[in-house]
Amino acid sequence: MASSPAESPPTSVPSTTDATDSTSVIARYSSRFWRILRDRLHFRGPPLFGQISRVHRRHRRRKHGLPLPMRSNAVRSFSIAARASRASFMLEDIMECILCNLHKIQKSLHFWQSRAEGTNAQKIYFMIFERGPRALIDGTYEMLSRLGTNGSPFQHLSHAASNTICHNIAILTSLQHCLANSLAQVYSEVDKYGEMLIEDADKSLPLVLEAINSLFLKLEASIGHAHYIYKGDKSLVYQNGSSVLHLEKIPEEHLAKSQWTDIEIRDATDLIYQNLQRLELYLSLILSTCQKPKRLTLYWLRYTCGAVGLTLCSVWFLRHSSFMGSPDIDNWIHEAKESAAGFLKDHVEQPLISIRDELFETFRKRQKGVMEMEEVQLTADSLHRMLLAFCEQTKSQKLPENIPDQEMLEIVMARYEKEVMHPLQNLLSGELARAMLIQIQKLKLDLETAMLELDQILRANEINFAVLAALPAFFLSLVLLMLVRAWVMQDKSAEGRGRVARRQRRLLVVEVERRLVQFQTCMDQGKEEDARCIYGMVLYSLDRLYKAAERHAKETGEWMSLQQDILDLAKPNLETIYKLTVTSRMGQMYDCLLPSSKRQ
Helix, strand or coil: CCCCHHHCCCCCCCCHHHHHHHHHHHHHHHHHHHHHHHHHCCCCCCCHHHHHHHHHHHHHHCCCCCCCCCCCCHHHHHHHCHHHHHHHHHHHHHHHHHHHHHHHHHHHHHHHHHHHCCCHHHHHHHHHHCCCHHHHHHHHHHHHHCCCCCCCHHHHHHHHHHHHHHHHHHHHHHHHHHHHHHHHHHHHHHHHHHHHHHHCHHHHHHHHHHHHHHHHHHHHHHHHHCHHHHCCCHHHCEECCEECCCCCCCCHHHHCCCCCCHHHHHHHHHHHHHHHHHHHHHHHHHHHHHCCCCHHHHCHHHHHHHHHHHHHHHHHHHHCCHHHCCCHHHHHHHHHHHHHHHHHHHHHHHHHHHHHHHHHCHHHHHHHHHHHHHHHHHHHHHHHHHHHHHHHHHHCCCCCCCCCHHHHHHHHHHHHHHHHCCHHHHHHHCCHHHHHHHHHHHHHHHHHHHHHHHHHHHHHCHHHHHHHHHHHHHHHHHHHHHHHHHHHCCCCHHHCCCHHHHHHHHHHHHHHHHHHHHHHHHHHCCCHHHHHHHHHHHHHHHHHHHHHHHHHHHHHCCHHHHHHHHHHHHCCCCCHHHHHHHHHHHHHHCHHHCCCCCCC
């Protein structure tokens, strides 16, 4: 029997409403299934993978950052109370998110402010050569297209660069104001509920969750009210007529209760983590349009020229390599090895051997010197006997043994002058031959004496000659050592070890002191909103100082005192006068903050 149209089966293609209903049913039952499974396994807190991810992120930052304003015994309480521990982890993650984004904003602000202070030529260079190859093509095309117009193309590029820089500075300043305000509020709320959270977690944890959720909603509103800044791209704020940053709110029925169940606390915690994730994604979206360009983008032209040069060098080496049948590279390598071996032998090995011989073979050289001196003495004794015999024969009298050689030489020379008057006759029958032989012996003695003195001078300066020969290798090694030391111990902002890092840490203290003065000025003028923002930036600077000084202060044994001073500066209810006294003491007393490595 044919069925009626009313009784006909439904078609295979579902309607949009049915698909939506089926999807919602599946999602609802899936959520219920995972919730039952989590309760069966006694999971307390966020889901497993989210918890692992957050624990990893927490340990990645909170190892060195500014701690939460809680007492020291809070750590033991947190290890016992699961709820308080969960709240502390959540607060740490919120502070991590805000501080990390503030750091990105601060670096980008410093970059754009330095570009704003540059000349018009520097701004034009940035617009053309430091924004990537596409900007180079667009800038060149725009300049060429404006050559025939009335306005100057360079002036137009400079004006466009100024607008871009000012626009980015405005966005970053607005975001910095919003995040610093939220950071100050989070820190103040933790300082307000911290002790209560330790003593009575069941009562204070709902209050903390409600306060944090309220702060998120205020942050959403403050960022949304700054929509006029994003006039260049309104899609960053609005999409399909609604705000891109859409944060969820804890249900009103939960807020009306004075006592929350575990499931309600867990749902509120998950909701806050979802809002935190949305906030991070939204901030990364905005910062991607106005943050400092990457190093590859800034120096793309240098890298391109370097890559082209490297390619040309590679082609040149390939042509002279054995792959193309050329022995040039092999010959160059062989010559380089020989040159290096010769340099090492002449300026390293031989000087070291000479120094070693001079230091460890002194006795052998001393024996050799004694033997040479004995040979000279034998020549001198022989000359003395020859002179004595000649003078006794000439004078026909006995001379004393201790008569000086100089007197006898005078007698010999007088006899020699007399004999030279008749050289042929006296050469055969006179004393001319003996006088000449005595002078030869005297010349031999003078030569041996001079050689002995010269040898002593050379031996005395043998180490000096060896050191001079080793100076090229010494200077080369010193240069290499300085390069390696500069590479290994390079200053990493304020966390390094050199003078630049010490200067950066002192500047952080100066920055904290300046912002404390601004904070007090705003409070005196009744500008609480601006004062809260400045207090948030004070916390940001203290967080950087905490990270930068911890390792160095622990090495000098000053960390306990310095840590307490930093925590005192972060306290929201402490008088500004006392905080200024602390900053003055910090810059004068702590070794890790002094301008030099040695205290004066």
